[in-house]
Amino acid sequence: MTNFIDYLLGGFSNGAVIALMALALVLVWRSTRMVNFAQVGQAMFTTYVALTIQQSTGNWVLALLVAIGAGAILGVIVFFLVIRPVKNSDSTGAIIATFGVLIALQAGAGMIWGGDPRGFIPPVDNAGLEFAGRIWPISPYDILVLSATAALVIGLTLLFTKTSLGLSMRASAFNPEVARLSGVRVNRMLISGWAIAGATGAIGGVLIAPASTISPNSFDILLVFAFTAAVIGGLDSLIGAVTFGIGTGLVISLVSGYSDSGNAPIVALVLLALNLLLKPDGVFGHHGARSV
Amino acid sequence: MKFKFATGTVALGTAAALALATAVPAQAAEPGVTSNKIVIGTTTALTGPAAPGYKDVPAAAQAYFDYVNANGGINGRKIDLRVFDDQYNPALAKKGTTQLILRDKIFAMFGALGTPTHSAVVQDLNRRGIPDLFVNTGGASFDNPKRYPMTFPAIPSYVVESKVMGYYMAKDKALKGKKKCLFYQDGEFGENAKVGFKAAGTKFVTTTSYFSGQQVAPFSAQVSKLKSAGCELVVVFGVTSATAQLLGTSAKLGFAPTWMITSVGSDPSVLKGSLGAATGPLLKGAYVPSFLVPAQNSKNAYVSQMKVIAKRAGLEWNFYTYFGINTAYVLSQALKAAGKNLTRKGLVKALETNARDFRSAAVVPMVINSKSHQGLTGYYMGQYNANSDVERLTKYVMLATSSKSGKAKQATFRPAAPTKKLLP
């Protein structure tokens, strides 16, 4: 039983990492109705920026803030240079373009920071908490990551439901023509969407890094799991992304604990297929979502 | 309607373009060898998930060849190393090797990385009679002179390594009675290790694995499993980034068994990059098999000289640069031993008859003959100290083969001194 609880707790902290990246994918989807495969590349790149800041100043908060800024800027750059010129004429082309950006970002990071994995010192203790005479696989740092994830999803939900900016962003994404006629500055909304997604991804990267290592390809597998989580959750749903991001973390943890870790990708594939069979638009998805 | 024609036209255009690009250079008597040059090729992962560490190997080999070339080359010939980045993808390895053979006209392959990648080309290389030297993998399948007479592995196999680990665990007073567990990478790596442990008769209380790429997140479930099973000695068969994640997660969960880590998953310089200052305390006391003189042993004539070569080329000194220079050093001696009249068959014969006389930083014998191309045959066991340097080495080495049943044996072997100025 303690094993089971250990696997669950471990799965929670791992799942938070997937959830954060899934959040960023959902934000881009909400903004431009497309999947940004460069998201993990952008997050990787800004995490390297944060690492550089932290190593030179030793200030984690500053590093996080710079990463958030860099993430937002990188998101806007990708949107302006790549997505906007392509998106309207060719949405599949836009997806391929994000792959191109991902490859280029990974190579660029390799050029600047080298290919060897680098560590990231956590801002708070990462040792498991001791309780009832044993150490549990959850640390103060995990609690920070989980709280940050919860705060982000609540904040973003409020942004999209309570503020005019958020409502305008959703309107622009759902129907740009109608939004424009209603006086929404659609272009500005799309830029905001990409900036917020980039910043969210950057926060995810900086939060993941201390629990892991950073290298140009280290987030690759995250893309797969985050995308899976976002798709099961319904792509348009922030709460869905977080729920199934953490759910994916739990599945991987339980499969790794009770059987062979190598079964985890296969179990994830089977769950994904079953889920899409029962809920073709994701669990929290709306049927109104348009196709790519 | 139009494009049916266009299909044909473009194909024709392509045909013309490809035909124009065709050029058949004059064939030398032996491909890749001229009076002043020997062309050799390698395929390895310079980029992608498998690149960390291994990307340094060809650069280090190049540094050694530069040094040899600056000092007159080998029998008057300079070595020209061509590198192809296969990103650890068998399809790219095939494409790169074909390019090296047909475009670069290499004399021999040198230091190709990986079992799945090299499996795509090993038959072709042997069919063409191209020497395939020092394949960088612990997968045992390439040591098969009957099927692959041109192919020679660079490192002892994972089966040999796990047999040696099993032998040592059974012998060492401090380890004999401990509850032993295995942590391994799902796939070839771990399966090979299991073969060796089975042959050595090692019994594990529990085993747990990770899948390649999973190290992006903490190994909480795996460590919880090891911890609850009461493991006192954990054998680690994974890549270095996984070792880093395992040590980090274990520290987080207050799990501090005795570690025994595979030689390919324990490079301290890479671990330090990931774990930072925590590396020293976490790695202290961990057992690690090795087949080279410890890399930090600067008093050793091999290490001190190879460090100079790495430094002059601007390379960081780590296991991979060390290994790259050492392998290039052995290749150079083989090329020299093959004589002035360099042929592919001559090179293979030189290896099969002279390998024991080749100097290298290896502390285990190099067994190459017509029956076995195994090469390095075993390991010594070392332990990391607080500075993550290997110390407390066994006085003897443990030798083994890749067989399914044979056990490791204890033996004495001491490396001969390097050649003068480390030139072949």
Place this chain on the structure above:
Amino acid sequence: MNNVKNLRTFPGNRIIWHAVIVGIVWLLLLVLNNNIDPLYSSYLALVAMYATAMFGMTILVGLSGQVSLGNGALMAVGGYVFALTSMNWQTVPIIGWQWNAVWSMAFAGLGGILIGGIIGGLAARLRGPYLAGLTLGLAVGVPAITNRFPELLGGENGLMLSVPYPAGGYAALDSALGSSSDSSSDGTVDPNSAVEEDQYAELDLSEFEQGADLDADLAPEDLLTDDDLLTEEDFGVGDQLTDDDLLTEEDFGVGDQLTDGDLLTDEDFGTGTDLGIDGGDLGTDLEADLDVGVGTDLGTDPAVDLTGITDAFDSGFIIERWQASMAIAVACLVAFAALNLVRGRQGRVWKAVRDDPVAAAVVGISPSGSKISAFIVSSLFAALAGAVLAQILTLVAPGAFGLGLSLSLLVGIVLGGRSSLLGAILGALLLVWLPELVDGLSGDRGWPEQITNNAPNLLYGLLVVAVVLAAPGGLTGTVRAWIDKGRGKTRSPLS
């Protein structure tokens, strides 16, 4: 030209017309293949292999409008079926005919159809990104399955196929090596048997076990003590070695100072005379021991006789040409099938469903049926391409059929142009040519290692973005848009 136009006006003759076109292209490619350097034949084989898979992408992505990130996994299915059937089946089940590679291709295709039907059935319910999510899962999950069944599927290292020879069958390689033990009765060789059987005879390592106290150490109850452990000093250079004999930084660039030849002797090296046998003696003694132990003269052992290899290689069989002609044959047959599907009724059905599923349903077309059929056809083509790739690599391994391959197929079809089969061919050419281009552009310029290593990937990524930006709708789509513009028509490059 008039005759040609007349021919094309008869719909019943369309198939003949397509056969003529494909036949001419096939012939030209074969002539080309036989007259170019084998290096270019190897590229030709890859282009044909990619084109085979991407004809399926044209139908799936272009005509049916379903974005797939997982066609590499469908290729894996074909590759593994090809490998398993050609390695394990000597005769055709039920019929009992002699097995050959064509049968394996047929079964690979069958496997593709089956898996395509299953995935297509799932996919037909999904739209856009959900389908992308499912197929991405396939691209990652299917290669992972091979690790679950290492005995059957070879795990991470995959299954090796023997190199085929046109004459003499699969046994040619081994007979050239003077060995017949691995050949089965029908002349095929299973290279994986080397891994299965215990080929590693125990080496005679007894020569290393000299030394007075070793027998004692080997006794099971005897455990290691700290005295048995070496210290760093045991590896040290010792006092006897003079600095002149060591390579130092000053040696660089001043090669003329070096005197030739004389090696350090072992007496000059090390302090550990107590360490057992002396290194210098070791070399010579061992040689003698080894000869006794192995019992053969190293120089004349038939197994080292390498003449057979070169003879086999020199016999005029150029494997690149063979692989290219095989890949071209499959690509042309698939192109023929694709042309008839795309230009026929089925092509119009796929387009109708893509453009307006509701309207299509009104006129009696089943949208999900149309989507499933597109998936089955693309899966069939992918599986055939996978079987071709298996033969080019003489290997099936998860690493060769990973996410990278799946994404390459999508990149190729988007860059080439997804609405026509020509776009698939252009895309296949780009997939092979672009890496060569970036390698040429980013060759070693003496930059630091980490720049040089990553430069090709950076350029490749940027080029993919640039082509998408410069040619929305791919190369063919853009060219056609230009032509239409010239004629005063307006249409989207994607139509």
